Amino acid sequence: MPGLGVAVLESVTALDAPKVSYAFDLANNHYHLSLLYAGLTGLAAEGRIRLDWRMQGGCELDATATGGMVARMLVVHGDQEHRVALDLFDRSDTFDSPTLQWCDRYYKRSFYEPHVATIADENARKVRPFGMNYACRDKRVDRLLARSVMIQVTQRGFRAPTRVARRLLEQRNVFRTYASLPTLAEFKESPSTPRQESVLFQTRVWEPSEVAPDHAEEINGIRSESVRRLRAYFKSRFVGGLVPTRYAEERYPDLLTNLSTKRRDFAKLVRSCGVLVYTRGLHHSVAFKLPEYLLSSGAIVTDPIRNELSCPLREGVNYASFGDLDELIGVADRLLNANASKAMRSANCDYATAHLTPCAAVAPLVDHR
Known part of the structure; x- marks a missing residue:
């Protein structure tokens, strides 16, 4: 037919x-x-x-x-x-x-x-x-x-x-x-827009059967302990927590977020918070959260990124990395200073415009060369 x-x-x-x-x-x-x-x-x-x-x-x-x-x-x-x-x-x-x-x-x-x-x-x-994928309308x-x-x-x-x-x-x-889903406009923010003096990390944990052959204890461990340490150190300046799934409610009842987990509401949080924390996606993938952070012109703290991107992100320019939780606290604290994060926000705005808008992301696929 x-x-x-x-x-x-x-x-x-x-x-x-x-x-x-x-x-x-x-x-x-x-x-x-x-x-x-x-x-x-x-x-x-x-x-x-x-x-x-x-x-x-x-x-x-x-x-x-x-x-x-x-x-x-x-x-x-x-x-x-x-x-x-x-x-x-x-x-x-x-x-x-x-x-x-x-x-x-x-x-x-x-x-x-x-x-x-x-x-x-x-x-x-x-x-x-x-490169990076994310969902948008x-x-x-x-x-x-x-x-x-x-x-x-x-x-x-x-x-x-x-x-x-x-x-x-x-x-x-x-x-x-x-x-x-949010539209592209709901993700984007100018790097010069004032932000709250706050650290955002809102994430979810997984049942082992959902992530095999990846290691749920590794993924859940770094995410839950990051929430615990960030909340203890930054107190009222910390925003987020674990998404309240049944699994999270059973195992981490003290770490749950009390904020909306709807995509559009999360996009608003991303645009408003001063520092955005990221940890690796399942199977070491680059999760949707990282391009969403970049589109918002955010100041980003992340654990090491293993997978190769079509256009690499640069340490110290697009993000600051951490190796352990003490480093996470120190780097996030430093980036809360608007002067320390100003250049990073501007660099991430440029990166997102060049590589992450839908047309920019898809154009290399249909280039005939």
Whole structure:
């Protein structure tokens, strides 16, 4: 069955702009793919690409077998066609083998060179670092997703109404989560905007079964002890705590946050607090929190970042690192001084503009060179 293209938006597009084809499916993880969606529609609106948003199950662009965590795109520039993949898995030791075989370029969010060399094997030359991913909403994407869902439900509903209804029910939480996301504007803040003299660290802990083969005791230990030490030292100047999941309530009842954990409310906290604390994501991934901090032009304290980024962050320029909890307290205390953090906030504003807005993040994927 031929694919159904969806007209995304009206724009003046350069005739030599590359054509980018992407296949939408209900089963994709729209929360994790939201930055890609916003980047593609934004580039199309600026006339930098011609976007062919397809509705075609079973075609070569279909990557639903990955749980929607690996996207496939065809990028055509003139007579040259490039098969491009974006891998958003947390794990650096996980690759989608069929996609790795299929593509010419494989951009990986969790890029760790030892794993690329040993696991990607003869396809390692295709793998490149993507950089940071985060979830955000965009009005153009809102309209596009609504139309896409209706079209696909209508198409498939006539053939298999029960199956489509079940798929929609399975995806309802994903769409509900997407609808609750902040927009890019809700993350961004000027580096010159005054901030509270406060240290923010609001995070969650995980049940061991949720993070295997990563080590829950290691992740939970550094997060819970960081909250404990920061709260004890900074007292009323500390903001945050552990997200009150059932697991956290059972094991860390004294460390729970009493603040809202909604994404939009958290974005407001990030924009208002003087120092922002970050610890590694699951499987050593770069969690969504770090790009959110950078977008806010924040002063950042972080433990060492293992994975490679497409454009590296610089120690002492974009962040200050800590090796143990005593260092965490000392570095955070120093950065509370507005003069000490002024240059870092400005540098992070520049970094976010150059690399983290949706268009800036996605543009390298569709570059034909």
